[in-house]
Amino acid sequence: MVASIIVIFFRFHFLSRAEELAKRIWAAGWMVVHHKHLPKWLKDNDFLIKGHRAPMHSYWRCFKSIFRVHTETGNIWTHLLGFIAFMSVAIYFVTRPSTEIQLQEKAVFSAFFFGANTCLFFSWMFHTVYCHSEQVGKFFNKLDYCGISMLTMGSFVPWLYYSFYCAPLPRTIYMVAIFVLGTTCIVVSMWDKFATAKFRPVRAGVFIALGLSGVIPAMHFVIKYGLWEGVYNAALGWLVLMAFLYIGGAVIYAVRIPERFWPGRFDIWCQSHQIFHLFVVAAAFIHYHGITQAAQNRLSNGDCLPED
Secondary structure, eight states, X not given: OHHHHHHHHHHHHHHHHHHHHHHHHHHTTOOEEOGGGSOGGGOXXXXXXXXXXXXXXXXXXXXXXXXXXXXXXXXXXXXXHHHHHHHHHHHHHHTSOTTTSOHHHHHHHHHHHHHHHHHHHHHHHHHHHTTSOHHHHHHXXXXXXXXXXXXXXXXXXXXXXXXXXXXXXXXXXXXXXXHHHHHHHHHHHTSGGGGSGGGHHHHHHHHHHHHHTTHHHHHHHHHHHOHHHHHHTSOHHHHHHHHHHHHHHHHHHHHTTTTXXXXXXXXXXXXXXXXXXXXXXXXXXXXXXXXHHHHHHHHHTOSOOOOO
């Protein structure tokens, strides 16, 4: 009896020490800091007070921080999980046999998949490593903005292709135009000052303008074919919903809602950048649903009829 008690005591003591040791190992080398203790190049959002990562100067430590809790945890995982989901959808789509999805459709949709996955990949990578150093942070910040432009360009390709399926000239003109505009945004994104906090409203405005450039081909389609045709066959309703999500997310990101009104309460979860990320993922999936419907409607109509 006494021996059993002693064994239980030592087991409990050992487990307690082991748990304490595990907690110390987990906490070793990890510490979050107050916003005022950050260097100037890491002070992006003045309304997030606590829970920031200090400069790490180590890629390994940056990637380990994915599994820690800090101001960027939500930003990393919202787009990391979105990237995994979209990559899975893309692989499934392009590996379907030609009897289900023809090569031509795979090529058209691949432009959208490439843009979406590039955007999500650059985003979670930036939020993971931007605290490495100022130089690394600036470089990945540029890639993050380039990814947004590539998502926008890739999103236009399938919609323009199927909406103007029987009108090759305007389809080509609009595709070239969106490519030129998107490339211009990428060039501007490579400008160092563009990534600073001072230019946050400008960044939001540039990308909103790029997205709103789709209003012109949409209006063209409605004028030429009618509103009902646009909603029913060209999935304009889904396109409008996607645009509202993108624009709404960009506005929330630019004005820093809700943390602007309650500084310190949204340091870890539900901050504006996380909401923006969720809107982007939701909008991308909505767009995928819309262009899928547009493709099915267009292909079910058969060959193009000669216009009067």
